Amino acid sequence: MAISDSNPGSDINDTRGSRTLASMWGGPFVMGLLIALLGIVALGAVVLTSFLSVIFYGAMLVAAGIFEVVHAFRVRKTGPFLLFLLGGILSLVVGALVLARPGAGLVALTLLMAGYFFASGLFRSITSLADRYTGWGWDFAYGIVSVALGAIIFAQLPYSSLWALGVVVGVEILARGVSLMAGSLAVRGAMRKLHA
Numbered sequence: 001m002a003i004s005d006s007n008p009g010s011d012i013n014d015t016r017g018s019r020t021l022a023s024m025w026g027g028p029f030v031m032g033l034l035i036a037l038l039g040i041v042a043l044g045a046v047v048l049t050s051f052l053s054v055i056f057y058g059a060m061l062v063a064a065g066i067f068e069v070v071h072a073f074r075v076r077k078t079g080p081f082l083l084f085l086l087g088g089i090l091s092l093v094v095g096a097l098v099l100a101r102p103g104a105g106l107v108a109l110t111l112l113m114a115g116y117f118f119a120s121g122l123f124r125s126i127t128s129l130a131d132r133y134t135g136w137g138w139d140f141a142y143g144i145v146s147v148a149l150g151a152i153i154f155a156q157l158p159y160s161s162l163w164a165l166g167v168v169v170g171v172e173i174l175a176r177g178v179s180l181m182a183g184s185l186a187v188r189g190a191m192r193k194l195h196a
Helices: 007-043 046-074 080-102 101-133 137-156 164-194
Strands: none
Touching: 007 046, 007 164, 046 080, 046 101, 046 164, 080 101, 101 137, 101 164
C-alpha cells in the first residue's frame, strides 16, 4: 500500500496564502490605477478641474476657519484666544470670498502659483550655480524650467488661470496614482522573491 506524501490541506493553505499575498499588492494597485485614471480625466478637463479645485479650497478655508474659531473659545482661558480667533475669522472671510467669487479666487491662486514657481525656480537655480554640488546641473535645469513656467503663467494672466491650476492638480493626481501602482508592483516583486 503506497502512502501519499501530499497533504490535502496544503493546497487550501497555498490558495489562501496566494490570495493574501495578492490582496497585499492588488488593492493598492487597483487604487493607484483608479487615481491615475482620475488624473487623466482631470487633465482632459482642466477648466473644470481648476474651478472645482478653487471651490474645494474655499470650502476647506471656511471649514478650517470654523474649527479655529471654535477652538479659540475652547482655550480662551488657557491659550492664545485672540490669535486663534483672528486666524479663524481670516480663514472664514477668505474662504467665503473665494466661494462667492470663484473666478477671482482662481486668478488669485494662479498668481500665487506663478509667484511660487518663479521664486522657487530662481532660488534653486542660483543655489545650484553657487554651490556646484554633485548633480547641480539637474537642479539648475529644474530651476530654469520652474522660472520659465512661472513667467509663462504670469504673462498669460488672467487666461492662464483657466488651465494652470487644473494642469497642476491633474498632474499631481496622475503622479500619485502612478506612484501607488509602482509601489504595489515593487511589493509584489519583493513578496515573490520571499516566497520563491
